[in-house]
Amino acid sequence: MRSPLRLERRLEQPRWLNWAIPLLSLAAALVVGAIVLLITGKNPLDVYQRIFERGFLSVRAITGTLRTATPLAFTGLCAAAAFRLGVINIGGEGQLYVGAIGASLVGLWMGDSYPVGIVIIAMVIFGAFFGGLYATIVGVLRAQFNTNEIITSLMLNYIAAILLNYLIFNSFSYWRDPRSAGFPSGKPLEKRTYWPTFEIGGVSIPFGLLLAVAAGIFLWVLYRRSRFGFEVGIIADSPRAARYVGIRTKWTIIVVTAMSGALAGIGGSSQVGDFAHYLDAKGLQLNNFGYTGIVVAALARLNPLGALLVAVLLGGLTNAGYSLQGPDFPSGLVGTLQGLILFTAVAGEILMKYKIRPNRAARKAAVAS
Amino acid sequence: MNNSLLIVIIASAIFYGTPLFFAALGGVFTERSGVLNLGVEGMMLIGGVCGAAASQHIGGSAWFTVLASIVIGMVAGAVLASLHAFLCVTLKANQTVAGLSITIFAGAVGLSSYLANVWEVAKEPTPRPINKIDVFGLADTPILGPILFNHTILTYVSWVLVVVAMWYMFRTKIGLQLRAVGESPQTADAMGISVVKYRYLHTILGGALAGLGGVFYSLAIVPTWVDGMTKGAGWIAVALVIFGFWRPDLTLLGAYLFGALQSLGTTLKARNYDIPSEILDALPFAMTIIVLVLVSTRFAHKRIGAPAALGVPYEREER
Numbered sequence: 001m002r003s004p005l006r007l008e009r010r011l012e013q014p015r016w017l018n019w020a021i022p023l024l025s026l027a028a029a030l031v032v033g034a035i036v037l038l039i040t041g042k043n044p045l046d047v048y049q050r051i052f053e054r055g056f057l058s059v060r061a062i063t064g065t066l067r068t069a070t071p072l073a074f075t076g077l078c079a080a081a082a083f084r085l086g087v088i089n090i091g092g093e094g095q096l097y098v099g100a101i102g103a104s105l106v107g108l109w110m111g112d113s114y115p116v117g118i119v120i121i122a123m124v125i126f127g128a129f130f131g132g133l134y135a136t137i138v139g140v141l142r143a144q145f146n147t148n149e150i151i152t153s154l155m156l157n158y159i160a161a162i163l164l165n166y167l168i169f170n171s172f173s174y175w176r177d178p179r180s181a182g183f184p185s186g187k188p189l190e191k192r193t194y195w196p197t198f199e200i201g202g203v204s205i206p207f208g209l210l211l212a213v214a215a216g217i218f219l220w221v222l223y224r225r226s227r228f229g230f231e232v233g234i235i236a237d238s239p240r241a242a243r244y245v246g247i248r249t250k251w252t253i254i255v256v257t258a259m260s261g262a263l264a265g266i267g268g269s270s271q272v273g274d275f276a277h278y279l280d281a282k283g284l285q286l287n288n289f290g291y292t293g294i295v296v297a298a299l300a301r302l303n304p305l306g307a308l309l310v311a312v313l314l315g316g317l318t319n320a321g322y323s324l325q326g327p328d329f330p331s332g333l334v335g336t337l338q339g340l341i342l343f344t345a346v347a348g349e350i351l352m353k354y355k356i357r358p359n360r361a362a363r364k365a366a367v368a369s
Numbered sequence: 370m371n372n373s374l375l376i377v378i379i380a381s382a383i384f385y386g387t388p389l390f391f392a393a394l395g396g397v398f399t400e401r402s403g404v405l406n407l408g409v410e411g412m413m414l415i416g417g418v419c420g421a422a423a424s425q426h427i428g429g430s431a432w433f434t435v436l437a438s439i440v441i442g443m444v445a446g447a448v449l450a451s452l453h454a455f456l457c458v459t460l461k462a463n464q465t466v467a468g469l470s471i472t473i474f475a476g477a478v479g480l481s482s483y484l485a486n487v488w489e490v491a492k493e494p495t496p497r498p499i500n501k502i503d504v505f506g507l508a509d510t511p512i513l514g515p516i517l518f519n520h521t522i523l524t525y526v527s528w529v530l531v532v533v534a535m536w537y538m539f540r541t542k543i544g545l546q547l548r549a550v551g552e553s554p555q556t557a558d559a560m561g562i563s564v565v566k567y568r569y570l571h572t573i574l575g576g577a578l579a580g581l582g583g584v585f586y587s588l589a590i591v592p593t594w595v596d597g598m599t600k601g602a603g604w605i606a607v608a609l610v611i612f613g614f615w616r617p618d619l620t621l622l623g624a625y626l627f628g629a630l631q632s633l634g635t636t637l638k639a640r641n642y643d644i645p646s647e648i649l650d651a652l653p654f655a656m657t658i659i660v661l662v663l664v665s666t667r668f669a670h671k672r673i674g675a676p677a678a679l680g681v682p683y684e685r686e687e688r
Contacts, residue, residue, distance in 0.1 A: 036480070040487045088465050141658075147665040150407065150465065151608050155654040158601050162654075166647040288478050295473065298466060332482030332596070339474025343456075346467050350460045 006359040007350070017352055022299050022306075025348040029340040036336065047329070054323045055316030059202040064323065066209055068287075069315030070274065071096065073212035074267025075293025076300065076307040077219055082260035084223060084302050086236045089257055091138055091153030092264040093290025094160030095131040099265025101167065102130025103272045104175060104186065104279040111190035119193050123269050124211065131265015132258040134160070139257025143250035149257070161285055168281035175279045186278035195273040208270025212308065215263060219304035232256060264290065288335070292318065295342040314338065371515050377636055378629055380515040384501075386621075386628025387524045388413070388585035388599075392606035393613065393620045394527075394534060395578030399450075400610055401538065402571040403551040403564075403678040407468025408453050409579045410603025411475030412446040416580025417587035418481045419445035421594040422488045424495045434497045435588070439523075442584035443577040449475055450576020454569045461682035477597025490594040498592030499523060499585070521589050523581070527621070534617035547571060551676030554683040564683050579603065601654065602631075608657045611664055615675060627653055 034044035075092040082089035106126040110119045141147040167173045169184045177187040195207040223229035235242040242249050300306030321334030392409050399406045420442030427437045456467040499521045508519035538544040549557040550567040558564050587594050613620030634649035
């Protein structure tokens with residue numbers, strides 16, 4: 001038996017596919033999600049309508065959406081930066097935690113004595129440095145020993161979570177509020193260190209989101225317009241060719257992985273500076289920003305500017321999920337939808353490489369029999 | 370004597386290692402066919418939640434309920450794995466990202482948590498857990514009792530399974546053809562072996578075994594459903610396939626080593642050892658990285674054979 005459809009390799013990839021395929025993937029994910037909802041006895045149209053309303057249709061909703069989009073933009077850029085090189089760093093989650101640890105360290109330490117601007121810059125730099133350093137473990141192991149970076153980065157996520165719990169819940173560390181004896185929590189930062197927000201038409205935009213936009217533009221220019229980005233592309237396509245033309249493959253892997261971790265780390269800084277204003281061990285782990293970042297990067301087809309856009313889209317979905325959560329909107333639904341989006345985005349890549357044509361031979365055979 | 374620390378550690382290594390072994394053995398089958406499965410964690414969780422739900426809703430004798438929940442958990446893992454096979458084999462998608470998408474879709478904050486909420490699985494402990502049995506009344510035998518004669522039925526199944534898997538993989542024609550598909554799909558195809566069929570079947574088999582590992586978590590280890598209860602066991606299983614050099618017997622040993630590491634925290638805490646629990650909790654994850662580095666150094670690489678076509682979609686040359 002032959003299948004009725006046939007895959008035909010595309011000789012060239014038209015540009016419009018770059019946005020058509022993500023849109024198609026998104027639509028397909030919503031359809032499959034609707035089936036899951038129907039099976040579990042929910043009305044899909046009703047659910048989707050409420051997600052859309054709570055995610056995008058009011059000033060308050062958009063403010064919340066941008067708030068959630070901020071970390072997703074950073075973790076999305078983190079994944080996109082590394083995946084572009086073929087290094088599957090899925091450690092954005094842990095790198096974000098460690099970045100938050102670094103940023104809150106310097107924020108607590110410098111908070112009451114140094115000028116505000118310097119404190120904020122130091123928080124960004126420390127977040128990036130801590131996150132980047134943590135990711136460097138992954139990069140060095142991959143570059144030196146060819147150790148599978150997927151597993152190492154994932155294991156480091158678990159270790160970072162354990163470290164976070166240790167610092168706040170099970171020790172009297174510098175990060176823990178000494179007054180919080182009964183229910184341990186992080187030491188609050190000085191009010192003056194809070195990152196600024198910008199109001200446009202009632203929507204407040206966190207400083208971190210602007211940083212993410214700047215980082216996205218930087219990454220786009222780096223990968224599309226610089227020699228370094230060109231070399232990254234060669235290594236991704238053919239590591240052997242890259243070695244023959246004298247590109248320092250190992251060095252590039254380490255640098256890109258560190259940069260990827262630094263991006264997630266700034267996401268952690270922003271969690272401290274923009275929103276929580278202390279090392280929020282529980283809150284950071286609640287949201288799976290790192291893993292959702294992978295969905296962001298995949299749907300954006302690893303384009304940094306696209307990742308910013310997709311972060312807002314998935315931020316809306318996640319944000320709606322928080323505000324709707326209740327008996328008829330079970331937790332896990334948003335994660336399921338995000339997983340489906342990643343799923344269809346991966347499947348959609350086939351349309352980039354192949355055209356799907358009816359299989360004439362099969363049809364003829366069917367007619368003949 | 371049976372209460373001595375060493376005996377308890379060995380016994381709980383076998384107990385906690387059993388689900389790791391099931392999931393990792395599934396990974397061995399899948400990867401031997403040339404398909405990389407990073408969806409193990411998701412498949413375990415789906416298996417676990419479906420098994421727990423089944424155990425709450427299926428009546429009849431205790432044995433029947435347990436058996437039915439095991440089967441349902443395995444079927445759930447297999448269904449998810451068939452999606453993975455569809456992505457990787459039929460659509461020739463990037464296997465790494467496809468597997469990740471399975472884990473994110475089904476994982477701790479995804480479908481497994483959603484289903485647990487909708488079905489209200491977490492409300493009460495599983496009424497009919499998989500209990501340890503006292504084989505031939507020998508559970509109290511010194512030394513050997515706790516190690517050999519006091520496990521759940523699934524541990525004994527796993528001992529049979531490791532023998533069957535070795536025989537299947539290295540002594541049967543199908544096993545030979547399976548390895549051929551993973552090493553050189555072109556050659557296998559030319560010999561008339563259906564690459565697509567072998568990859569689908571072994572990916573689905575791998576998913577069923579991952580589901581079985583998940584059932585062990587929700588029905589034997591903690592007989593109550595908790596979202597994300599496997600806590601990375603699926604990923605450790607992925608690493609175990611590599612430590613086990615893609616062989617069922619070595620995978621069993623690796624699973625017990627990591628079972629010991631996973632249970633060490635609980636064991637030592639119960640005995641009031643003064644070690645920060647975080648260090649013990651982090652131990653399995655840190656060890657995974659260390660062992661992974663050791664086996665990926667160049668020295669080790671010459672001796673172990675990862676399937677040559679692992680992770681590479683097979684495309685027949687177009688005419």
